[in-house]
Each structure stands twice: as structure tokens, then as C-alpha cells.
Amino acid sequence: MDINKGKHKLEIIKGLILIAKISIASGVSWELAKMLGSKHPYLAPLTVILSIQETIQHSAVYAFYRIIGTLFGIAATIFIIKHLEVNGWTIGMVLPVVLRLHKTIIHQIALTILLVFVFVHKTNYYVSDRIRDTIIGALVAIMIHIIIVPPNYVKDARRTLTQFGIDLGQLFKKVAYWVNNNCEFVEGENLIDDTTNLLQELHQVEKEFEKAEKSLRLSPFGRNKKQQLKQNEQFLFQLKHGYTYISGVLTTFNDWSETNSLPTVDRQKWAVQLQVLGEYNTKQANQNLENRAINKSSLDLLNLSAIPLQIRIPPELESHRHQLSLYNDTLKLIDKLKAK
Template sequence: MKISKEKQKFELIKGLILITKIAVASGVSWEVAKLFGSKHPYLAPLTVILSIQETIQHSAMYAFYRIIGTLFGIASIILIIKHLEVNGWTIGLLLAIGMILPVLLRVHKTIIYQIALTILLVFVFVHKTSYYATDRIRDTIIGALVAVIIQVVIFPPNYVKEANRTLSQFGLHLGQLFAKTAYWVNNNCNMIERKNLMEDTTSLLQELHQVEKEFKKAEKSLRLNPFTKNENQILKKSEQFLVQLKQGYTYISGVLGTFSDWAEADYISTLDRQKWSIQIQMLGKYITEQIEKTSETSPVSKASFDLLDLSSIPLQINISPELEFHRYQLSLYNDTIKLMKNLGGNDKK
């Protein structure tokens, strides 16, 4: 609940910052365009609105694509534009001619869209005012530069905090899944409860994918950002912690099937269930404690997660020396049997 409220607060603040940036950059770009003699100053804030993206890198790339698209679009029609009548057929012909080369060169699709938009507007407005083509080039450059500068100067986007927040939430949910699995094992691996656990596992996988997306966005937000300080180190350590949690997820999702098969074969004893239940519970408790300890020492959004060290957890399960010698082969054997069973192969008797 606490994490959810923090996320809502973060989204609200992010939205207000975006509004502020667009408003300030639009006003500044309009005045700068007028200062340079533009007769169509609205073209500068138009570029601003389109160029301000979720990160500085995205903003810079979009601004660059818009400038290139504008220059290419004007260059492709400027010599013939005055000799053509404005109608649907000439517009369609110019768009086809102007975009064919960029498509063949496989340039970024944003550039292609900007070329098409430029051809359309320049062709229409140049017949009404001879200043439009010049204004469009100059004002597009002004708007692009102002958008990027504002992105850098006013609260530059930084999604490391958001990534850490989702990582912490995923870790707590993973710890809960360990605890539920331990309880399930200790209570004879009931099939109905197994179905609920599998649903939880699927939901957690979706959450893991979301965490990975947040980390990619956080990594991109630090590029071209001059105010990251130690954010790169924090993100790198959090990524290492995420790798460990992914290994924990892979483990718990795998043993669910193994315990279910073991219970169905009616080979698992009460003592084995109790030992494995304790083992899984200890692993999940350790993961949860590590995340909660980080939350207590610093806000989750600014957390620097300590890497997991499972060597401190005693192993509850012991096997005979004979089985120890064959444990790798047995592991491969069991995984292969499970694969053949899941994919419809014949189970080895």
C-alpha cells in the first residue's frame, strides 16, 4: 500500500513537471522565433511539444529526427513547388516522390513522418506566404534546441528511483511466493493450492517483465543527463540485485513443478516435506529481510540494495554419499523428463 501511494505521488509530480516544461519551453521558443523574425512563431512551440519525450536522450533524438525530416522534406519539393497547383493529386504525388528515397534508405520512421508532414504543410502554405519554408526550418531548429535545453535544465528525467521502487515491490512479492510455497509443501502439496501458486507465479513473471522495462527506461534516462552524480553506481548495483532475484524466481517456479510431481508419485515423506518447507521458508525470509532492511536504512526510491549471500543460510537437506555422486545426472534426468512430459513426449517409466 505504501509503495502504491508513493507511485501515485511520483506519477502526479512527473505529470506536473512535464506540463511545466512544455509550457515554459513553448513560451520561450515562441519569443525566440519572433526575435529572429519569424512570421509563423507557432512552429517553434509545435516542435517543443512534439520533442519533449520521457528522457533527455529520447527528446534529443526526436528533435534531431524532426530537423532532418524538415530539411529533407523542403529540399525535395522546393524547386517545383511554385509550378504545381494545390490539389489532392499533386499533394499525393509529392508525398510519394518525397518519401520514396527515405523509405528505400530505411531511415527512422519518425524522419519519414516528418518529411511527409513538412511536404504537406510547406506545399500548402508556400502558395499563401513565401516566408513559410524559411520560418519552418528556423523555427523547427529553435524549438528543438529549446526543448532539449529545458529537458536538461528543469528537473531532467531520472527514473532510477522508480526502477528501485518496482524492484523492491517485486522482491517482497517474491519473498511472499517463497513463503506460500513453503506452506504448500508442508501441507502435502494440495493440487488446488498448487493452481493458485501457479497463478501467482505467472503474475510475478509479468511483474518481473515490468521491472526490467523500468530498468531499461532508468538506464536511458541517465544518458546525456549531466546531473546523475552517483545514480549510475546505484543503478548498476540494483541491476545486480535484480539478477539475483531473477535467479530466485527461476528457482521457485521450477521447484513448484518438481514438488507437485513428487507428491503425485506419492514418494514424498512427511519428514522430507517438513525439511523442504523449512528450507524454502528460510530462503524467502532472507530475501524479504534484505529488502526491508534496505527500506529501513534509506527510502526505497533512493535505496542501494545489498547483494544476497545465501551461503549464510544453513542447508536443511542432506543426501547420502551415493546420491551426492549422482546428483548432477539425477538433476539432468529429472529436468529432461519434465520437458518431455510438458511437451507431450512419452514419460520414461
């Protein structure tokens, strides 16, 4: 099953929802500003358009910064307007005062100072309208964002996680085939490239999870989604360990094969072991996909006892396995440092 099927359609739907939110919030804020006596009601929907971000938290933070920036800008302008003329040098002298604030607040202060300087001489209502309408627009934007299809990126995170699980399972199987076929150098280099690409995919999964977690903040309807996200984090934890493992053993097999001391029997056993681990990742990813398809909130982790250990070491080496592992890892690190 292609988990990316319908992804483009989903993005279009999200875009239409965002447009609808902005349109509704703009109309409501405009009318509300007019009802409260504003002579410049367009200032309210302007705040709406700027404040509606990809998550409720981002929207709330931006709206807060816009309100603070507006208040600071108006206060600064009123304080000096009686003593300065309206020109570019005036604005240039005022801006350094606010440079230690958050950059979004700085932008709002600069914009407010500019517009107040321009409009305050033309209308006596602009200052009060800007304060009131900015607050109206900010509040309406946040309320509409919460009420109408609140942002939720849990499904996106789950989709990218599932795809990563499938791709990781495929990498295990490719490495298994490579080990079983004499670990050819050229194929090994290609697998290293695949591992690097998969690392970029893992970073994207982590970004999607961070985005999903942020999208649930301040959302009154996100409790169940938070539980789903937490359950999928368990799967991500497993996959990260799986990636660390396969990237390590790939290098080890590559080094081992160069010594011409990799027995055929060992290659076959390791190929089976890697194949089993790859099938586990693929099965887990497909289960995650099936749960999404039936809207199941829980992720039943597979029984790890179903993964048999194919490789055995001589009993006399069992007590030395940790030391040998550390020795091998340290030796590889020193070899890489020498190569630099």
C-alpha cells in the same frame, strides 16, 4: 510498509513538471523566434510540444528527426513546386519518394510538404521561418528538459524491484506452507497461477530498468544515479535466479507428491528450507526499501552464508546429483512434450 504509498501523488508531480517544462520552453522558443525575425513564431513552440518526450534521449532523437524531416520536406517541395499545382494528387505523388526513411521523418516530411504547399503562396517567409523556428524549438526543448528536473526513472525501477522482491519472498513462503501440508493439488494449481503472475511482474521490472537506463542517457547529472541503478541490477540478478528456482521446484514437488512417495520428514525439511529462502528475499527487499527511504545509494547484499542448507542427500548419491538433476529436468520436458 506499503511501497506504493504516494505513487499516485508522484505521478501527478511528474505531470505538473512536464507541463511546466513545455510551458517554459514554449514561451522561451516563441520569444527567441520573434527576436530572430520570425513571422511565424508559433512554429518554435510547436516543435517544443512535439519534441519533449519521456527521456532526454527520446527528445533528442525526435527533435533530430523533426529537423531532418523538415529539411527534406522543404527541399522536395522547392524542387517540384514550380512544376506542380497545389492539390491532393500532388502530395500523393511526392510521398512515395520518402517511404524508405524512418517513420518519424516520413511524418515530418509529409507535414512539411503539406504546409509549405499551402503557405508558400501566401507568404514568402514561411520556408525560412519553418527551418529556423524548428531548430530553435528543438534546441530549447532539449535544453529545458536537461536543466529543469531532468527525467529520472531510477526510483520507479527501484520501487518495482522492491515490490517484486517482497512478492517473490511471499511466494516462497506460500510454497513452503504448501509443501508442509501434503502438496494439495488445488493449492498447487493456485501457486502455479501465482508464479505466472509473478513472471509478468518480473517483465515489468525489466522494462522499468530499461526505461531508467534510457532516462540517464545524455543527462549530465546522472552519474550517481547510474551507480544506484547498477547496484540494484545486482539485486535483480539474484531475484531472477530466485524466481527460476521456485518455479522449477514447484513443478517438481507437484510431480513428487503425485507419486505418494514424499515422506513427511522430507516435506518438513523442504518447507523450512523454502521458508529460509523466502525470508532472505523479503529481508533483502525491505533493506532495499530502507535504503531508498534514507536516500542511501549503496545496496549492501546480505551475507549468503546466513542461508543454511536444510536438506542433505545420502553420501553415495552426492557424486550423482548433477546427473540426477539433468535426468529429472529432461524427463519433465519429455513428459510435457508428450502431453501436447
